[in-house]
Amino acid sequence: MATTRTKSSDTDTSRARARTRKSADSERSAFFGGQTGALVGAAVAGAAVGFAANMGRKMLMQSPTFVSGSWDEALKAEHAATLALFDQLEKTTDDQTTLRAGLVMKIKWALSKHAIQEENVIYPALREANEAHDADELNGEHGSVKTYLYELENMNKGTPEFLARVRDFRQLLEGHIKMEEEETFPRLKAQMSDEQNRKLTLAMNKEGVKLA
Ligand SMILES: [Fe+2]
Numbered sequence: 001m002a003t004t005r006t007k008s009s010d011t012d013t014s015r016a017r018a019r020t021r022k023s024a025d026s027e028r029s030a031f032f033g034g035q036t037g038a039l040v041g042a043a044v045a046g047a048a049v050g051f052a053a054n055m056g057r058k059m060l061m062q063s064p065t066f067v068s069g070s071w072d073e074a075l076k077a078e079h080a081a082t083l084a085l086f087d088q089l090e091k092t093t094d095d096q097t098t099l100r101a102g103l104v105m106k107i108k109w110a111l112s113k114h115a116i117q118e119e120n121v122i123y124p125a126l127r128e129a130n131e132a133h134d135a136d137e138l139n140g141e142h143g144s145v146k147t148y149l150y151e152l153e154n155m156n157k158g159t160p161e162f163l164a165r166v167r168d169f170r171q172l173l174e175g176h177i178k179m180e181e182e183e184t185f186p187r188l189k190a191q192m193s194d195e196q197n198r199k200l201t202l203a204m205n206k207e208g209v210k211l212a
């Protein structure tokens with residue numbers, strides 16, 4: 001019975017919503033036909049400018065990856081940029097808690113975008129090239145990266161334990177980067193034709209722009 005009542009009240013709610021939508025639609029038609037048409041036009045133009053500005057921002061954020069030319073060089077550049085943030089973080093003192101929190105946020109953003117490019121494009125390509133073992137191992141380490149980020153975000157940033165955790169995190173990351181840059185990625189690149197590598201670069205950049 002209770003289920004029937006819920007269903008019927010859901011139907012009433014959706015009918016009411018449909019009525020509201022219908023009346024809003026006719027008001028909107030009146031707007032387009034009347035003097036307010038110019039205002040609506042300006043608003044639409046404003047939205048287009050906003051969209052272009054957002055695309056511009058995204059392209060700017062992704063540009064270091066674009067200029068790198070090929071997918072593996074682009075990922076290498078992102079690795080280096082992330083390690084440079086770790087350098088800054090390791091130079092902080094226990095009283096610079098706000099700076100520490102800001103740098104953790106920057107590292108989190110950089111690694112999240114980086115991980116999505118690898119997990120959505122590069123690791124699937126690895127699996128296709130019969131490198132499922134490497135893909136699984138690297139993917140598992142991305143899980144540990146997320147755990148470190150979670151811990152660092154939530155722990156007290158004014159103690160020596162914080163930096164000790166940062167150093168552990170860096171150690172994991174450096175091992176992961178070494179495997180990608182020195183073993184897995186060169187092997188994958190060599191297995192593919194120039195055209196396949198070009199396609200992979202395009203696909204990865206497309207994924208990066210979505211998140212930039
Ligand atoms: Fe990775």
Ligand SMILES: [Fe+2]
Pocket residue numbers: 075079114118177180
């Ligand atoms: Fe990577």
